[in-house]
Amino acid sequence: MIMSEKCKQHVDSCRFCWMCHHICPIGNATGHERSTARARALGISLVNRGAIELEEIMDNVYECCTCGACVHDCTTGWDPVMFTKETRLQAALEGKLPEYIKTLVDNCLKTGNAYGKTELCxxxxxxxxxxxxxxxxxxxxxxxxxxxxxxxxxxxxxxxxxxxxxxxxxxxxxxxxxxxxxxxxxxxxxxxxxxxxxxxxxxxxxxxxxxxxxxxxxxxxxxxxxxxxxxxxxxxxxxxxSLIKDGKLKAKNTGKNVVFQDPYQLSRDLGETEPAREIIRAYADLSEMLLNREETVWAGNILMAQYLPDVIALVAERRIFNTKSIGAKAIVTACVSEYTALKSVNSDIEIISVEDLIVG
Ligand code: SF4
Ligand code: SF4
Structure with missing residues (x-):
């Protein structure tokens, strides 16, 4: 497989280690070592050495949600998201995408969304x-x-x-x-x-x-x-x-006790952790869940639920378990995809979006 030297270096360094396997939301949901970063590196390195075919590892390559928890946790600075995405690109270029991914890609190209939808409600x-x-x-x-x-x-x-x-x-x-x-x-x-x-x-x-x-x-x-x-x-x-700070939105704190599910795209990738908390504190009482801010654990999404619905349900269930374990009764989300994943779990924990808090 054609792969940049940088990615090859990350693959060959990461495959001997398992120091981040405990924080991978997919690995924790499946309970399989093969779902984690270093197992993915091992598979890619076998393809790079000609021991197995690229097609053989593609299901595994699409198990990664690219949440970057491993990247954040890796004290040696290796980047499984980078080599996972480069492997996806190479599979696309070589025509070796799994059929279920090809369908999603075709939908994106035809309709602009992976679901192939054309009508708004x-x-x-x-x-x-x-x-x-x-x-x-x-x-x-x-x-x-x-x-x-x-x-x-x-x-x-x-x-x-x-x-x-x-x-x-x-x-x-x-x-x-x-x-x-x-x-x-x-x-x-x-x-x-x-x-x-x-x-x-x-x-x-x-x-x-x-x-x-x-x-x-x-x-x-x-x-x-x-x-x-x-x-x-x-x-x-x-x-x-900023609308709340400027007095344009009039907030009233209901005293409801909630925790916040940090979307990794905001907290880890963009370094934004406090604005959502400022909104929540204006409307409710905020407690912190285990693993918050940059340490957040991804709670699932809509896109991966198209091809791994059972795994995504388990991912969301585990985040709800984190909430229950501190005695909280409600999770506030700031990501519509995590909201949908958490909502799909049958549980007595209330799932509320930031918008729900504000407009009911
Ligand atoms: S990302 Fe870092 S901590 Fe995780 S398996 Fe690879 S080398 Fe180890
Ligand atoms: S990016 Fe997330 S899902 Fe992918 S291997 Fe790392 S921790 Fe696991």
Missing amino acids: ADLSAAIDAHKEKTDTLLYLGTDARYMACAQAVKAIKVLENAGVQFSVLRGELPSGAQLDFLIGAANETKEQMSACAKMLDEYKTVVVYDPNDSKAIKQLYKEYGVEVKADVLTYTAFVA
């Missing part, structure tokens, strides 16, 4: 139409919210309406490229989606990005891939926290 259509006039500020909803969690997208709009913000929402919003980046890494198709999205965002002075996955793509990956965005890009949580 009626409530979201109406909410978007109410903000079709061009303003200086764009609320960028993202594909997961638009097509898989439209009630949350409607609430995200409502929060800004309650604060009296003048903003636009696009019916024909282009994808950020985050899904393609997850599926096939830095392929030309990924960069093309990113460039088209950047051009669309640059029509606005300020862009508020609802989904942390898109925030990570636009604020971090675009730079890595040489895609420039001139607009001022803010995460939804940072923007809403």
Whole structure:
């Protein structure tokens, strides 16, 4: 397999070690050593040495959610996310993607979302139409919210309406490229989606990005891939926290005891941990869950649930167990994908989004 020298070095260093296997959300959910970073490195190194075929490890390569917990924990500085994504790219270039991934990629290319959806729900259509006039500020909803969690997208709009913000929402919003980046890494198709999205965002002075996955793509990956965005890009949580600080949103603390599920894209990738906490403290009493902020444990997502539904359910169940173990009764999320994963678990723990806290 063709692989950069940098990635080969990381693969060959990581494969002898298992110091981070205890923090891998997928490994912990499956209970399989093969799901962890060093096992993935071992498989890739076997392909690099010609001992096995690339196709033989691809299911395993797509088990990684790229949450970066291993990267964060690795005291020697090796990066399993980097070599996992480069292996996905190489498999795409060699035509060796698993069929279930090919379907998701084809959907991204045809419809702009991995789910192949083309219709918005009626409530979201109406909410978007109410903000079709061009303003200086764009609320960028993202594909997961638009097509898989439209009630949350409607609430995200409502929060800004309650604060009296003048903003636009696009019916024909282009994808950020985050899904393609997850599926096939830095392929030309990924960069093309990113460039088209950047051009669309640059029509606005300020862009508020609802989904942390898109925030990570636009604020971090675009730079890595040489895609420039001139607009001022803010995460939804940072923007809403500023609305509360400026007195535009009138908060009332209900005294409800909650914990916060830090999305790794905000806490580890973008270094944002406090704005969501500021929002929550304005509406509820916040306790901290085991493994929070940069140490957060991923709670699942919608995209991987398309091909690993049982594993994603176990990932979410484990995070709910972390919540129960400190006696908390409710989790607040700031990521629509984690919200959906946690909500799908049958449990007596209440799952609330930041928008739920604000607009009910
Ligand atoms: S990422 Fe670091 S800690 Fe984890 S297995 Fe590889 S070398 Fe070990
Ligand atoms: S990025 Fe996350 S899911 Fe992938 S190996 Fe590392 S800890 Fe596990």
